[in-house]
Amino acid sequence: MSLVGPRPLPVEDFERVGMSDDFWDAIQDRARVKPGMTGLWQISGRSDVEFKEMVLLDLYYVEHNSLLFDLEILFETIPAVLFSRGAY
Numbered sequence: 001m002s003l004v005g006p007r008p009l010p011v012e013d014f015e016r017v018g019m020s021d022d023f024w025d026a027i028q029d030r031a032r033v034k035p036g037m038t039g040l041w042q043i044s045g046r047s048d049v050e051f052k053e054m055v056l057l058d059l060y061y062v063e064h065n066s067l068l069f070d071l072e073i074l075f076e077t078i079p080a081v082l083f084s085r086g087a088y
Contacts, residue, residue, distance in 0.1 A: 001037065004036045004037075004039060004070040004073050005035050005039055006030045006033065006062070023055070026059060027055055030059065033062050033065055038074065039058065039061060043080045
């Protein structure tokens, strides 16, 4: 596990959402990077973001993965946590 990366999906997310096979194939791309403690989804609103948008954010991260992008996400995590942005 790393500091920045997509979080692993809980099993209930797979059972709850019926999406096309192409969508589930795209989810496999998330496995190209290590899972992380924070990610683009967490700084983009967490529970305010729908499941499909969360997966698309994770795929964006996979495609644009870099040290600079990781640092940007880490710095954006601080206010997201402190101000509970998108928290239940």
